[in-house]
Amino acid sequence: MDVTEFEELINRLGEDLSLWPDDRRLPAQELLARSSAAQALLDEARALRDALAAPAVRAPTGLADRIVAAAAKMRGDAAEPRTEGETAGS
Template structure:
């Protein structure tokens, strides 16, 4: 490694490379005040001289802030609107038991019975997408 161990004196910190910085930021977090002194000094020197290290540092801060943000809740009535919309979709008659139900092999579109599970999966993924939706520069709209 390119930095001194924990037992070294503060003044003896050596230069740190970006790969080591990335490993340390993954393990210790982006709050440099919680890093051991020698590693913190080497990280500060690297941040002053490396755009790549600064980008990693900013990315780690963004991830931390996203994880600390309030949980995102679905708007009231969203599930009911999804179920109502799914009920309004045209239904295809059930295929006979002896015929395969492989819609892709026959060139047909997916059966309407698969729409509700996909919509419910999308509802479960809504909190994960919330971080993207909080960014004002993205042209995304969620309205049902």
């Protein structure tokens, strides 16, 4: 087994080698023992699984309202309304 085949198997079978069929798991374990590239692929796949399994990140309560209020303040929504074609300098 080479690193390319190992990567394809991780993508297809997952990063838990104990779930792989024996005829694929044993060559994969041999490759891992001698290849830092294969080990890096396995580590990356495990990190990805952990990241996807983590709880979703939620914005603090009221954040969207504070952003909208700040944007409105920056735009100067409190300024006098302009007529069509009028610019800030006119």
